[in-house]
Amino acid sequence: MKTRSVSGIESIFSQGGRLVLWVLAVGLLIATTLPAMAQTYRLAPGDRILVQIIVLNNQSYVGTVDTAGDLRLPYLGTHQAANKTLDELAQEIALSVAGRQIQSVRDGVTSVIVLDEKDIFLDIETYRPVTVVGAVASPGRVDFVPGLSARAAIGSAGGTALAGQTERVDQLANFRTRQAELRETEAWLAAELWRMDVLLSGASSSSPIEGDFQIAADRLDEKDIEGLRELIDGARGALEREQQDNEAKLALTQKRVTFLETALEQFTTASEIEEERLQDILQLSDRGLVTANALDNAREGALNASSRLLTTQADLAAAERELQSLVIEKQGLQEDFDQTLRDERARFERDFDEAKARLNSLNRELALGTLTDDDEVLAELTFLLHRQTRGGEVTIEILPSELLKPGDVIEVLVSYN
Helix, strand or coil: CCCCCHHHHHHHHCCHHHHHHHHHHHHHHHHHHHHHHHHHCECCCCCEEEEEEHHHCCEEEEEECCCCCEEEECCCEEEECCCCEHHHHHHHHHHHHCCCEEEEEECCEEEEEECCHHHEEEEEEECCCEEEEECECCCEEECCCCCCEHHHHHHHCCCECCHHHCCHHHHHHHHHHHHHHHHHHHHHHHHHHHHHHHHHHCCCCCCCCCHHHHHHHHHCCHHHHHHHHHHHHHHHHHHHHHHHHHHHHHHHHHHHHHHHHHHHHHHHHHHHHHHHHHHHHHHHHHCCCCCHHHHHHHHHHHHHHHHHHHHHHHHHHHHHHHHHHHHHHHHHHHHHHHHHHHHHHHHHHHHHHHHHHHHHHHHHHHHCCCCCCCCCCCEEEEEEEEEEECCEEEEEECCCCCECCCCCEEEEEEEEC
């Protein structure tokens, strides 16, 4: 097996002039890659999209493409974003919202604004991160920027960790510690995913932990599991209290609406009577049969009745709006609760998959005998690229100069002869 020289690379980058040229070249590469990538890159779950609505004083919002491939934005609704370029998504949103009326509140004044397709501007705020696992100092996620190479990503993860460069016993202890930490992290993430599933499915909090979540029951203390069951009951209790509060407000508001409807009928009748009385007195006044004081009293009575009628109409309209708002809130309580759980579950799934990949890589290195007491062995690094495509995941061996895409996973393996 061939041995790759690390010292040769170090000597190249130790020369100041060549390092400057390398930095300038990377900067030029990023500058030329950015516009091209924005046009051809197809969005995927995890990408964060910045949207500006120019007509709303250039207000900007950030939305994340969720696991279903949807992008949810204020005023603009929900749109399927996965597998579309930014231009395609922008065109779709612009066409769908053109002519839409939205309410804008500024300095306490509410106004209606009609959206135009030229009012919407989209950009990618952050791409999905790249994940680096295997024989590196700090495995984990690395922020993606256009022009990111495998070498740069590995450098951001602390660089490669060749077993022969450190004391064997210390490294073995470090591997074992990392393995124990990853196993505990994996178990806790599995436990959280179980908690999300129980809440979403409506199952009892006393349900056994089994199936894909069994590692949580195997590795965590019973006290920890009981704590999760209490969290499930607590979340359901909080939702139930919100629902009960909403029901109480609904009942009280409904009573108010009924009372105002009755009052409105009475004031309508009273207003009609007072108006008829005024007309009668006006006729008598024309014939000189009533005093001016009686005429003034009739006018005041009609005015008061009309004022009470208008006030009651306004109060009834306000109460009906409040009732409608409470009905909408009632319908949304469970939906909002479930959506929050789904978003939280998606985040735990990503963390769980990452922890599992890192643990599998670490276990594979240990199983292949990466750590040995033989000081004569020579180490060689292999760089694997795992990339999701429409047809599934592909894995290929690459050079450190390979340019990456958002969501790529770089695995650094160490082998010995």
